[in-house]
Amino acid sequence: MPNEAGVYSRETAELILEVVNYLQRAGFVPRKGLQRPPIIEGDAILIRNDASTELPRYGCLQVTGTVEVEGINYFTADQPTDVSGEAGPYLFNLHTAIPAGEYGIASAGPLVHALADTASPSAGENYGPQVGEWEVTLTAGGILNVCGTDDIDTNVIRAICKGGGGGGTYIFKTPTGGIPARSVDTPGNAACTPYQINASGDLEEILDAQEQSQTLTVYHIGGSAVEEDVYIQAKTVNGSIVVDMEDCE
Known part of the structure; x- marks a missing residue:
């Protein structure tokens, strides 16, 4: 608090300066002469x-x-x-x-x-x-x-x-041989190719950072095998990707 109107202690003034400097570095307060507006993205x-x-x-x-x-x-x-x-x-x-x-x-x-x-x-x-x-x-x-x-x-x-918690839903294409059925308590699994729907509304393979094809392990808990070369939906369950819906073609 000021000692009198407009007068602050040295400690308070230093604290205010420290806060302002931090907010400038964080982009909330523009620096003198800065034309680019401060960038505030959602709630701080x-x-x-x-x-x-x-x-x-x-x-x-x-x-x-x-x-x-x-x-x-x-x-x-x-x-x-x-x-x-x-x-x-x-x-x-x-x-x-x-x-x-x-x-x-x-x-x-x-x-x-x-x-x-x-x-x-x-x-x-x-x-x-x-x-x-x-x-x-x-x-x-x-x-x-x-x-x-x-x-x-x-x-x-x-x-x-699009969201930072819980499971996500993905699109994959099954490999040659498909995904085996569950055997008792052991899920079937296979290395599947990830896809997404592009801006044109078409299915498009998702390449890695080196523009190469990639695969991810997808698990299947169903009693029947998933066919080869079909599109499936999968979701994350405790960190694993699990078949959620099959393509009936």
């Missing part, structure tokens, strides 16, 4: 970086819980431990790196900046988290739908976040 979420490494600008993090610090409630966050959201929802750091054990601001979207493992994503591609990494990667049915890149930093994408 207070977080503590519980990882052992620095959380970079725009890094993808996973919420692990909450903590009260001097009357303020923070989300605790770490590098992702799964890709399904079962362990907690995903957030994206804003415009200031957060050292290990320190506090900052993140966003849940829907429009986010995200640090990716490639500099050349395409609009409409889906990206998602990686276990033990701050960067998102090309992922079948990933939580991010790419809009494009942003030269605000290296390998940063602009994307619409």
